[in-house]
Amino acid sequence: MDVFILLLEGIFVSFEPLNLGLLVFGCLIGLFVGAMPGLGSVNGVAILIPITFIIPPTAAIIFLAAVYYGAMYGGAISSVMLGIPGASTAVATVFDGRPLAVKGEAMTALTAAAVGSFVGGTVSVILFTLFAPPLAEVALRFNAPETFALMVMAFATFVGLGGDDVPKTIFSILIGLALSTIGLDLITGKPRLIFFNIPGFLHGINFLVLAIGIYGIGEMLWTLEETKGKVQMSKLSVNMKEVGRAFGALKKTIMAMNIGSFLGFFVGILPAAGATPASLMSYGITKQLSKNSKEFGSGVPAGVVAPECANNSASTGSMLPMLTLGIPGSPTTAILLGGMILWGLTPGPLLFTQEPEFVWGLIGSLYIANFFTLVLNIALIPAFLMVLRIPFAILAPVIFVLCVTGGYAPTQSLHDVWLMLLFGFAGYILRKLDYPVAPAVLSIVLGPLAEKALRQSLILSDGSMGIFFDMAEKPIAAIIMYIAIVLLIMPAFGPLYKKFFKKAQTT
Amino acid sequence: MSVTNKITVKKAEIAVAVILALCSIALMIKSAENRITWNAEENMGAGFLPFYLSLGMLICTVLTIIKFVLKRSPQSKDDSPFIEAEAFKYIAVTIISLVILVLAIGYLGIYFSLIFFLAFYLRYFSSKSVLFISVFSLITPVLTFLFFEWLLKIPLPQGISEPLFYPVYDFMYS
Numbered sequence: 158m159d160v161f162i163l164l165l166e167g168i169f170v171s172f173e174p175l176n177l178g179l180l181v182f183g184c185l186i187g188l189f190v191g192a193m194p195g196l197g198s199v200n201g202v203a204i205l206i207p208i209t210f211i212i213p214p215t216a217a218i219i220f221l222a223a224v225y226y227g228a229m230y231g232g233a234i235s236s237v238m239l240g241i242p243g244a245s246t247a248v249a250t251v252f253d254g255r256p257l258a259v260k261g262e263a264m265t266a267l268t269a270a271a272v273g274s275f276v277g278g279t280v281s282v283i284l285f286t287l288f289a290p291p292l293a294e295v296a297l298r299f300n301a302p303e304t305f306a307l308m309v310m311a312f313a314t315f316v317g318l319g320g321d322d323v324p325k326t327i328f329s330i331l332i333g334l335a336l337s338t339i340g341l342d343l344i345t346g347k348p349r350l351i352f353f354n355i356p357g358f359l360h361g362i363n364f365l366v367l368a369i370g371i372y373g374i375g376e377m378l379w380t381l382e383e384t385k386g387k388v389q390m391s392k393l394s395v396n397m398k399e400v401g402r403a404f405g406a407l408k409k410t411i412m413a414m415n416i417g418s419f420l421g422f423f424v425g426i427l428p429a430a431g432a433t434p435a436s437l438m439s440y441g442i443t444k445q446l447s448k449n450s451k452e453f454g455s456g457v458p459a460g461v462v463a464p465e466c467a468n469n470s471a472s473t474g475s476m477l478p479m480l481t482l483g484i485p486g487s488p489t490t491a492i493l494l495g496g497m498i499l500w501g502l503t504p505g506p507l508l509f510t511q512e513p514e515f516v517w518g519l520i521g522s523l524y525i526a527n528f529f530t531l532v533l534n535i536a537l538i539p540a541f542l543m544v545l546r547i548p549f550a551i552l553a554p555v556i557f558v559l560c561v562t563g564g565y566a567p568t569q570s571l572h573d574v575w576l577m578l579l580f581g582f583a584g585y586i587l588r589k590l591d592y593p594v595a596p597a598v599l600s601i602v603l604g605p606l607a608e609k610a611l612r613q614s615l616i617l618s619d620g621s622m623g624i625f626f627d628m629a630e631k632p633i634a635a636i637i638m639y640i641a642i643v644l645l646i647m648p649a650f651g652p653l654y655k656k657f658f659k660k661a662q663t664t
Numbered sequence: 665m666s667v668t669n670k671i672t673v674k675k676a677e678i679a680v681a682v683i684l685a686l687c688s689i690a691l692m693i694k695s696a697e698n699r700i701t702w703n704a705e706e707n708m709g710a711g712f713l714p715f716y717l718s719l720g721m722l723i724c725t726v727l728t729i730i731k732f733v734l735k736r737s738p739q740s741k742d743d744s745p746f747i748e749a750e751a752f753k754y755i756a757v758t759i760i761s762l763v764i765l766v767l768a769i770g771y772l773g774i775y776f777s778l779i780f781f782l783a784f785y786l787r788y789f790s791s792k793s794v795l796f797i798s799v800f801s802l803i804t805p806v807l808t809f810l811f812f813e814w815l816l817k818i819p820l821p822q823g824i825s826e827p828l829f830y831p832v833y834d835f836m837y838s
Contacts, residue, residue, distance in 0.1 A: 324728050328724035331717050334713075350694050350714055382748075382755055554786065566812065
């Protein structure tokens, strides 16, 4: 009952004029930042944090959380309409969102993304409100071995469930991980893989460079080849019939909504995991459990709902350890945490007693932001329609401009723009030869976190890999690791299963 | 028979696998500049992970080559052109213009380079009027400037054109 009263007070706080105005403005900015290739929630929040110093902390956190939330919705827009994820959290949305748009069902994809995001956001914020203390304890139990095991499982999901050529899939994972090791070694500080002594490699390779290269430049080259510049981008018709059809298609996505919402939340609260692995895992598991798993990748609404539900749910989940434990659950919440310190607050459990208006104002605002972002997202569909009416010969150079500026903006280095072009060209050629590119992007994002977790685990175990398989000492890590191994060897049993199945049918 | 028709999917598959194998070996050699050993007594060497990740990449490319030789992959039996002649023109012009764009950014700055890039690209690929192309090529860099420099406060490279922007900055920050 206390929680309910505190929540109501929080909702009242978020309805104060300044807070509500900033909330709506934040949702709007987030939608556009998320939709822009190369700029995601982390860029938006980092860029906007200086302007929050002129407003009270509660208004500031409500504004930035709304940007974060809006960006989670917005990432799906460019994934569907352009085939370019606005941020890594929307990578999995491309897998089915883009084929749906190409088939002329962009409205279905956008509706599925918006409703999926809304459901994931709503479920997760209810879970956040009701189960904050016990769930924070679950997250506390995850140390380096569990985190590393979880990352291995995320990689194994691609091998076991991806359905692509196994050596090419593993190659893609490994090249992403190898690229993530470029720069300074995190323990010894020694420079690694500094090619031709170019100083630009010292700061490593930002995942955005690879993501924009592959999904921006590479995708445009792919589309140019397919269309020869003669057709327009995905068509979108907005009328009541289409809207009705889009909502009708959501009936078959209940399972995806459940998986995405709950899985997203639990993965989101784990420090070092977050929305990207949550969305990819949600997609993989939904695909595996679906009766129509073979249709995934060719454009099914459940393939859009699963990652979108999960990334919104994970973004809320990632705020849980930030608020209760002072541990960021994602890069964006790390910046929010830094903001809290700058605003003069002490992140951690004491916030709940010392700053209830701040904590419950934020929680209350998540409910309101979820609603406003859904409304704004659907209301802005005509704006996306205008973009689609632009001929491809005009849209393509504009996307190239966005890619070049998006590749430059995060580090402000031309070196990264050159790398982005290189990855774009290489990604285009590899994709033509059926090398899956998504695992490389996932690997470069998770690589530094996985390496840190691995090395911390090995320091804990005096160099023994047994720490990941010790059912007595680390049961959670061991279970996750065994699941990962099953996923890794699953493709080897696929042909055997088919062989025996066929034999059984014939006898 | 044109050059593009001679490059079949089959040839591209084996060529790319060999190039990736060579890149993996190069990565292994580069990784070995740091210590690549690891045992319980001493911490993991800085080169350990990149070395073994590259070795894994090499094994994967060798498996791809073996599958190719045994004709187990779809690409190993595909004699169709890797890229059609007409599409090649689009891809080649796009890649060359993007490379020139980035080269020009370092010298001319992004805003003037974008004007030339957009004007060329639209003239080459679209059937729009000169007036439309001129307006579009000028407005896009202006919007880019306003979004990045004014709204997001991210300075983009300006090369030799930087002095031209001083009055604009004076106006923006006065």
